[in-house]
Amino acid sequence: MDRSFLRRFHANSIFHRIRIQPDISQREIIERTHFDKSTVSSIVNEFIERGLVERRAKASASGRGRPTEGLVISPASGLLVGVEVEASKLIYVACGLDGTVLAEQVLPFDGRLDDVEIAITTGIDSVVSLTGSGAKVLGIGVSLPGLVANDGKLVHVPVLGWRDVDILGRLSQRCTAPVYVGNDGKAAAMAEHMFGACVDMDNFIYLFSGSGVGGGLFLDGTVYKGAGGLAGELGHVKIVPQGRFCSCGASGCLAAYLTESALIEEISRLGSVRPTSFAQIIELAEAGEPIVLNVLEHAGEVLGSAISSLINIFNPPLVLLGGDLSAAKPYLSGSVDKALRRLAHPAMYGENIVKFAEPGIGGPRLGGIALALNGVTDIAGSHVLP
Numbered sequence: 001m002d003r004s005f006l007r008r009f010h011a012n013s014i015f016h017r018i019r020i021q022p023d024i025s026q027r028e029i030i031e032r033t034h035f036d037k038s039t040v041s042s043i044v045n046e047f048i049e050r051g052l053v054e055r056r057a058k059a060s061a062s063g064r065g066r067p068t069e070g071l072v073i074s075p076a077s078g079l080l081v082g083v084e085v086e087a088s089k090l091i092y093v094a095c096g097l098d099g100t101v102l103a104e105q106v107l108p109f110d111g112r113l114d115d116v117e118i119a120i121t122t123g124i125d126s127v128v129s130l131t132g133s134g135a136k137v138l139g140i141g142v143s144l145p146g147l148v149a150n151d152g153k154l155v156h157v158p159v160l161g162w163r164d165v166d167i168l169g170r171l172s173q174r175c176t177a178p179v180y181v182g183n184d185g186k187a188a189a190m191a192e193h194m195f196g197a198c199v200d201m202d203n204f205i206y207l208f209s210g211s212g213v214g215g216g217l218f219l220d221g222t223v224y225k226g227a228g229g230l231a232g233e234l235g236h237v238k239i240v241p242q243g244r245f246c247s248c249g250a251s252g253c254l255a256a257y258l259t260e261s262a263l264i265e266e267i268s269r270l271g272s273v274r275p276t277s278f279a280q281i282i283e284l285a286e287a288g289e290p291i292v293l294n295v296l297e298h299a300g301e302v303l304g305s306a307i308s309s310l311i312n313i314f315n316p317p318l319v320l321l322g323g324d325l326s327a328a329k330p331y332l333s334g335s336v337d338k339a340l341r342r343l344a345h346p347a348m349y350g351e352n353i354v355k356f357a358e359p360g361i362g363g364p365r366l367g368g369i370a371l372a373l374n375g376v377t378d379i380a381g382s383h384v385l386p
């Protein structure tokens, strides 16, 4: 394995441990991570030198004897800013280094590529000032709804029609703080590992829906990237041969049946109701509108079929469904489960393998923060996902 990859993996894992278990001792980190003593010691020292982590005296568990030292995230270390780029809006979050959300704002986005770096960076100063903190911004993470290659270039954004954009270069030129970029699905999977439902899990699959469908394969403690950094396009798993056209250029993709616009189109085609947003679809479902319930049930079957392939290939202990899927849980879960019982291998599918994320926790909203935190604690200095 590449040495710098290994050191980044160690650094991120150690920082993660300190963040989720404040006051942890260096010895406990070694016990929990199984990394060797010299690795843990040199990485902890580097974090302390950079002012990201500090030692703090803690009383011994028995209340007697010498006080021991624990490690904590330095409260004054600085801020992280996350930006989630969606087809029609930009979502900004500012956090402390421990992941505590301090401020949020949403700005409209026209999807134009010409000045995209100006559009994305415009809201950064205002979300920072909303925190009321004078602390320095240590990193800015931008999660993007398309394929982001290892060199920080956006290869393709189907929902916006963008191709081959040097997004990292353009954003870095406009920002004084370091910028980190990544695919939104993989960033959301990292956020679930850092702040959400998968904090102590080394293996899981994350799948979300919104203006697009994306996800991440979190395998053996890290997001799986594939050869060029593009792996995990779970929205473009092929479900229906010669099925509906997808914005990626192919047909029969999961995304063509599950995105907000796909659901709106199908509901409008079948009946007289014409929802204009996902929130309206849920309102209509709550009111018992039969066409909406049927469309969601069918979307659940298609989703269950896609998940069955993922289960059969990866044997994950958990498939976590987020974004709009969380809010649609009451209308999807029955048909998802029915499809899985029919299609997933019974040795690998059972209760609690597929779960819907709690709305608002982890997931896409904190994807940018996950990228920024990952970048700031990345000892090798990479600006793209590990």
Ligand SMILES: [Zn+2]
Pocket: 235, 236, 246, 247, 248, 249, 250, 251, 253, 254, 255, 256
């Ligand atoms: Zn597609």
